[in-house]
Amino acid sequence: MHRGRSDEEGFEAGGGDAVRGGLGACGKGGNDTTATKDGAITVGFSQVGAESEWRTANTRSVKEALAAPEFKLKFSDAQQKQENQIKALRSFIARGVDVIAFSPVVESGWETVLREAKAANIPVVLTDRGVDVSDESLFTTLIGSDFVEEGRRAARWLVEDSKATTAPVRIVELQGTVGSAPAIDRMAGFKEVIGADPRFAIVRSQSGDFTRAKGKEVMEAFLKAEGRDGIDVLFAHNDDMAIGAIQAIEEAGLKPGEDIRIVSIDGVRGAFEAMKAGKLNATVECNPLLGPQLAQIIRDVHAGKPLPKRVEVEEGVFTRDKAATELPNRKY
Numbered sequence: 001m002h003r004g005r006s007d008e009e010g011f012e013a014g015g016g017d018a019v020r021g022g023l024g025a026c027g028k029g030g031n032d033t034t035a036t037k038d039g040a041i042t043v044g045f046s047q048v049g050a051e052s053e054w055r056t057a058n059t060r061s062v063k064e065a066l067a068a069p070e071f072k073l074k075f076s077d078a079q080q081k082q083e084n085q086i087k088a089l090r091s092f093i094a095r096g097v098d099v100i101a102f103s104p105v106v107e108s109g110w111e112t113v114l115r116e117a118k119a120a121n122i123p124v125v126l127t128d129r130g131v132d133v134s135d136e137s138l139f140t141t142l143i144g145s146d147f148v149e150e151g152r153r154a155a156r157w158l159v160e161d162s163k164a165t166t167a168p169v170r171i172v173e174l175q176g177t178v179g180s181a182p183a184i185d186r187m188a189g190f191k192e193v194i195g196a197d198p199r200f201a202i203v204r205s206q207s208g209d210f211t212r213a214k215g216k217e218v219m220e221a222f223l224k225a226e227g228r229d230g231i232d233v234l235f236a237h238n239d240d241m242a243i244g245a246i247q248a249i250e251e252a253g254l255k256p257g258e259d260i261r262i263v264s265i266d267g268v269r270g271a272f273e274a275m276k277a278g279k280l281n282a283t284v285e286c287n288p289l290l291g292p293q294l295a296q297i298i299r300d301v302h303a304g305k306p307l308p309k310r311v312e313v314e315e316g317v318f319t320r321d322k323a324a325t326e327l328p329n330r331k332y
């Protein structure tokens, strides 16, 4: 926290070149002093924004792990806009950082700027979200969750929870940011599982941009369109949208968690609190605390070690009955 401010400070342009030039010399002789000017690895990190509880926990984790004196972090918040991220990446390239890490707001449109990073010899680590590029050499590795599996897990919970009924189950879906990897993948994973069972139908599906405010607004529209009795289940691509929707459901005079069953993704504190209050039925965990793993990847990239193309984060599914006991253990 007290570190937050200095983390966001810039660093001297050009420092990164000295660092990169000294690669591979560290570790062996013990008296090598030529590797870097001050020993720090300079990292440019472009964050999506601050749209959700997940994201703020992720930012905290990244800043804590990429702290001085080992790292010099240039942190930039894109406010959910791809053009801001592209600008940030270009400024990292111009400043000659050692490593670029970023969480791409959407999947497509990265080829040009990633080529520029490659031409400048700066390795790129994708964190949390993936990109859609034809040339996989444009990034070194991706550290993140398996979003397709998260969508499947949400659907499997729903199938299990609907065991007792043969009646049709009408689902509304609150999608994440249009074109983002988690929205595309969670939708696909969820559909794959419910698609195998004719009872389930997604009657409405729209983006709530991963925010509470939008989640509430879109849920209000769903309720208006489908009527009080027209919706059995809400599947929200993140907890924040589910929490916003819970408000809309209550304002419509319905009981969230009972009249409309709700499953979402992330496993943030707010979701555990909603489960404890009986208003949310289940959340699929998506761990935002990637900082320490990211720091290790950056060390390895910087040391020229080979890395797998994909590093995965482990996570589970939590239900209402376990919310009260789990809550004190939650770290985000």
Ligand code: GYE
Binding pocket: 051, 052, 053, 054, 055, 128, 129, 182, 210, 237, 238, 239, 240, 265, 266, 286
């Ligand atoms: O689920 C959502 C956030 O990319 C996994 O982005 C992340 C998603 C997360 O805004 O809450």
